[in-house]
Amino acid sequence: MxxxxxxxxxxxxxxxxxxxxxxxxxxxxxxxxxxxxxxxxxxxxxxxxxxxxxxxxxxxxxxxxxxxxxxxxxxxxxxxxxxxxxxxxxxxxxxxxxxxxxxxxxxxxxxxxxxxxxxxxxxxxxxxxxxGLPDARADAGWPAWLRDRLRADWPEDFDAIVAASASPAPMWLRVNRLRGSRDEYAERLRETGIEATTGEALADALRLHVPVAVAALPGFDDGDVSVQDGSAQAVADALAPPVGSRVLDACAAPGGKAAHLLERDPSLRMTALDVDPERLERVRETFLRLGVGEDADLRVADGADLEKWWGETTGDRFDAVLLDVPCSATGIVRRQPDILLHRRAADLDALRATQARLLDAAWRVLAPGGVLLYATCSILQAENAAQVDAFLARTPDAAAEPLDARFGRVSGAGRQRLPGEGGMDGFFYARLRRR
Missing domain, CATH: 1.10.940.10 (NusB-like)
Structure with a gap:
C-alpha cells in the first residue's frame, strides 16, 4: 500500500x-x-x-x-x-x-x-x-445469552456494567519497587509532562490522567514500570505470600502478576506454568525486563496435569498458589470489545470445567496451612462465587478467608469488582486456606 x-x-x-x-x-x-x-x-x-x-x-x-x-x-x-x-x-x-x-x-x-x-x-x-448515526440500545451489541446472565447476576448493576464496558479504559501503571518508589516515578512522569494519580488502596499503582504510548514512559525498557490494571495489581495483596515462601503461578502468562510478587519479594521461590510455549516465553521476557525471577522455574505445562509436571512422591508442595484461571473475560470488555463477538454460551460450560479441574489440581500441590488465591477477570457468578462454593463443598480441608472492601463487594466466599468500579477492570478474588 x-x-x-x-x-x-x-x-x-x-x-x-x-x-x-x-x-x-x-x-x-x-x-x-x-x-x-x-x-x-x-x-x-x-x-x-x-x-x-x-x-x-x-x-x-x-x-x-x-x-x-x-x-x-x-x-x-x-x-x-x-x-x-x-x-x-x-x-x-x-x-x-x-x-x-x-x-x-x-x-x-x-x-x-x-x-x-x-x-x-x-x-x-x-x-x-x-x-449522525442512528441510536441503538446501550446493550445492543451484547449477545442475548450474556445479557440474560448479567441481568440475573447483577440486576441493579446491569446498566452500569454495560456503560462502563463501552467506555475506554484508563491506563494504570505498576511501579517496580526494586527500581524506585512510586512517588519518585510519579515525579519522573511530571517532568515529562505526564500527570498521574496514585491508587490509594494499591501501593505500587499510578493511574494516568491521559493514556500515552508505552514508549513515552520513562524507564519502561529498563524495567522501572509496567502497564497493569489496578484490579490485576490487587492480586499481590490478596495472595500476600509469606516472605521467602514457595509460590506457584499455575496460569502465568504473560507474567505480570508473578513479576509483581517478585518485585515485592525477590526471595520468593517462584514456579510459573503455562500450557503455551510462546506465552511462557513472554513470561520469561517480562521477568528479564523487570530484573526479577532469575532463579524462577518456568515450565510449559497444563497446571491440572500433575503427572506431567509434579509428582506427589517427589514434588514439594507450595506455600501459596495463584490460580488466575481461563475465563469468559467479561470483566474486561472495555479492553477487549471483540469478546462480545466471539464468546458463546457453550464456552461457559467448558470454561467452568477447566476452572474446576485447575482448582482441584492446585489444591493437591498446596501445603497444609498454605493459601490459594482463585482469581478471574469475569463478572459471571457461575465462574466466580458459584465455582468457589462448589469447590468448598467438595473439599473438606478448604476454608475461605475474608478479603476486605479493597477487593470489591462481597460475592459468595470472595469479592467481586464490577467494570469501572474504582476505575478498574471487573475482577473476582477468593482467598482459600488449606487447613
Missing amino acids: NDDKGARPRAIAAQVLDAVLHRGRSLKAELATALPALADVRDRALVEAICFAALRQQARADAALRAWVPRPLGKRDGALRALLHVGFAQLDPLGLPPHAAVDATVGAARLLGRAHQRGMVNALLRRALRE
Whole structure:
C-alpha cells in the first residue's frame, strides 16, 4: 500500500476489523500483526483508536447500514463494511476533522481494491455527518445469552456494567519497587509532562490522567514500570505470600502478576506454568525486563496435569498458589470489545470445567496451612462465587478467608469488582486456606 493523505492507516484499520468482524479473529492478535507495519507511532495510535471505537459502537454502525444501504452488503463485502465502520468511528465517537476523515477513508477504498465503491463510501460518510448515526440500545451489541446472565447476576448493576464496558479504559501503571518508589516515578512522569494519580488502596499503582504510548514512559525498557490494571495489581495483596515462601503461578502468562510478587519479594521461590510455549516465553521476557525471577522455574505445562509436571512422591508442595484461571473475560470488555463477538454460551460450560479441574489440581500441590488465591477477570457468578462454593463443598480441608472492601463487594466466599468500579477492570478474588 502507498500512503495517500492518511489512507493507509484507515485501510489497515479496515483490514483488522474485517478479520475480527467476519473471520472470528482476535482484535489483540490482529493489532499485534498490523501495527508494526506502521512506522509512525501516531498512525499506530490512530489505527488502535479507530478499531476500539468501531467495535464499541458496532450496533449503531450496523443500524446505519441497514437504514441507508438499499441492498444489504453480502459476504464478499466484508472489507467494505469494515471500512464504513472505520469511517463512522472517526466521525463519532472519535470526532476527527470531518474533511480529512472522509477523504482519507475514501482513499482507503482504493488501497483495499474497492476503488469502484469510493462514491458509495463518500456518500454514506457524508450522510453520517449530516444526520449522525442512528441510536441503538446501550446493550445492543451484547449477545442475548450474556445479557440474560448479567441481568440475573447483577440486576441493579446491569446498566452500569454495560456503560462502563463501552467506555475506554484508563491506563494504570505498576511501579517496580526494586527500581524506585512510586512517588519518585510519579515525579519522573511530571517532568515529562505526564500527570498521574496514585491508587490509594494499591501501593505500587499510578493511574494516568491521559493514556500515552508505552514508549513515552520513562524507564519502561529498563524495567522501572509496567502497564497493569489496578484490579490485576490487587492480586499481590490478596495472595500476600509469606516472605521467602514457595509460590506457584499455575496460569502465568504473560507474567505480570508473578513479576509483581517478585518485585515485592525477590526471595520468593517462584514456579510459573503455562500450557503455551510462546506465552511462557513472554513470561520469561517480562521477568528479564523487570530484573526479577532469575532463579524462577518456568515450565510449559497444563497446571491440572500433575503427572506431567509434579509428582506427589517427589514434588514439594507450595506455600501459596495463584490460580488466575481461563475465563469468559467479561470483566474486561472495555479492553477487549471483540469478546462480545466471539464468546458463546457453550464456552461457559467448558470454561467452568477447566476452572474446576485447575482448582482441584492446585489444591493437591498446596501445603497444609498454605493459601490459594482463585482469581478471574469475569463478572459471571457461575465462574466466580458459584465455582468457589462448589469447590468448598467438595473439599473438606478448604476454608475461605475474608478479603476486605479493597477487593470489591462481597460475592459468595470472595469479592467481586464490577467494570469501572474504582476505575478498574471487573475482577473476582477468593482467598482459600488449606487447613
